[in-house]
Amino acid sequence: MTDSTAPELRVDEPAPAWTGRTDGQGTEHLRWHQVVRPYEGARTEDRGGVVFLGFSSDEGVERNKGRRGASEGPKALRGALGGLAVAGKDSEIRAWDAGTVAVTDDRMEEGQERLGAAVTTLLDEGRLPIVLGGGHEIAFGTYQGVSNSVVRKGKKLGVLNLDAHFDLRFDPVPSSGTPFRQMLEAEEAAGTSMQYAVLGISQPSNTQILFDTAEKYGVQYMLDEDCSVTNSPEVRRFVESFLDGVDLVYLTIDLDGLPASTAPGVSAPAAYGVPLEIVQLACDIVAASGKLAVCDVAELNPKYDVDGRTARSAARLVHRIATTAQNTSAHKQEEQ
Structure with a gap:
């Protein structure tokens, strides 16, 4: 059972x-909207399960000179996920929705702190938080949640970013382009370290100073042009090597790393991008590793979506992560 005296979410x-x-109503007809329940009723239930948490924010994207609209991402992603079918063993999944942290006016940093506090509470209660964004400023909030959680204690943290961008900018004002530099600086200040890796970097979308910064911090990365379907063995080795070097994983998915034909509804559509098959492969490997602590999905911008294809692509990835991670956790419990 969870601790009913834990901080309020x-x-x-x-x-x-x-x-x-x-x-x-039978399990043979099950879809996500029939599975997900409000989280406030789950706090005395056994540990485990998935909790969805929204992060509604445009502020970081606007500061990074992107196009607004990501604040509606959580609503669109919930809508796309709700109708997906849950089949077979996945029908045993437990899932809740904890609501949404919303950034108002320009108070992005306050919103990130509130998001971090919510993620910490969920992790400390033994859940798998999946945060639905929102601009990629979501990442620094999610990171704060992991860093302040008991699950981080004594463990090497790995952050895997599926993205076209490093987001290591040295801009004086934090934005959706700075969260991973903020994380690395926070680790330095705390005397700790984390491993940061990026799958899908677009060379034309990252200046040389960003590649130099990545080298300074020992960032592992693969270029988008090396992530075609025919490169799946290399991608698998990259992800597995990353997992071998860490104890705990924070997986963050920026949808602008997908091709614009797959994900037009983002702040900065990709001219090239990583195929959905490869992004799904990376997600599957991480979710099945038993090391996944938290996941978030960023940059869904329904205002610019076409036929809901970006939302549906994101929902498919969330579906795979949630079901694979829970089945992996259940299998480990059976072994124990």
Whole structure:
């Protein structure tokens, strides 16, 4: 059972009602909207399960000179995920929605702190938080949540970013382009270290100073042009090598790392991008590793989406991560 005396989980907007097609009430008809429950009723239940948490923010993208609209990402992603079918052993999944942390005006840093506090509470209660964004400023909030959690204590943290950008900018004002530099600086200040790796870097979208910064911090990365479907063995080796060097993983998915044909609804659509098959492969490997602590999805911008394809691509990835991670956890418990 979880500790009912744990800190209250504070959000700005309560969990919405999940909706979707209903074919019946049996497990053979199950879809996500029939599985997800409000989180406030789960705090005395056994540990485990997935908790969705929204982060509604445009501020970091605007500061980074991107196009607004990502604040509607959590709503669109919940809508796309709600109608997906949950089949077979996945029908045993436990999932809740804790609501949404919303950034108002220009108070991005305050929103990141609130997000971090919510993520810490969920981790300390033994859940797998999946945070639905929101601009990629989500990352520094999620990171704060991991860093302040008991699950981090004594463990080497690895941050795997599926993204076209390093987001290591030295801009004086934090934005969606600075979170991973902020993380690395925070680790230095605390006398700790983390391993940062990026899959899908677009060379034309990153200046030389960003590659130099990546080298300074020992960042592992693969270029998007080396991440085609035919490169899947190399991608697998890259992800597995990263996992071998860490104890705990924070997985962050920036949807602008996908091709624009797959993900048009983002702040900065990719001219090249990494195929969805490869992004899904990386997610599958991490989710099945038993090391995944938290995941977030960033940059879904419904305002610029086409036929909901970006939201549906993101929902498929979230579906795979949630079900694979929970099945992996259940298998480990059976072995014990």
